[in-house]
Amino acid sequence: MTQAETQPPQVVFYRERSGRVPIQNWLDGLPAEHQEKCLNAIEQLQERGRYLRHPHVHRITAEIYELRARYGTIRYRLFYFWHDGNIAVLTDGIAKKTSAVSQRDVQRSRNRKRQFEQNPALHTQEIDYA
Numbered sequence: 001m002t003q004a005e006t007q008p009p010q011v012v013f014y015r016e017r018s019g020r021v022p023i024q025n026w027l028d029g030l031p032a033e034h035q036e037k038c039l040n041a042i043e044q045l046q047e048r049g050r051y052l053r054h055p056h057v058h059r060i061t062a063e064i065y066e067l068r069a070r071y072g073t074i075r076y077r078l079f080y081f082w083h084d085g086n087i088a089v090l091t092d093g094i095a096k097k098t099s100a101v102s103q104r105d106v107q108r109s110r111n112r113k114r115q116f117e118q119n120p121a122l123h124t125q126e127i128d129y130a
Helices: 022-028 032-051 103-118
Strands: 010-014 057-059 065-071 074-083 087-096 124-126
Touching: 010 022, 010 032, 022 032, 022 087, 032 065, 032 074, 032 087, 074 103, 087 103
Parallel strands: 010 087
Antiparallel strands: 010 124, 057 065, 065 074, 074 087
């Protein structure tokens, strides 16, 4: 484990060049009770970092993970990746309707990861409620 990975975990949102924060917009569109479940999952990720495991987190690819939340029968997935060892960057959220995650959603997160890595300062949106 690197020195960065021993630091307390941090969770941030991905911000587009335009200033739009896709996951924030997605969360804001959820009913309050559903949003609370997703925010609780984000808080767990903030507290436990890489130690948060299945069933709360699932690795989709070598670089993209999904943070899982549920409200009743609705399964929510919040996509993220790790940067500098201990920074989880949340890129997207979906309400999962099938057993498989859409490759389009995974590719969008991969693209955002590449953009983030080119200029982390430009693409970082701090969050203050998780």
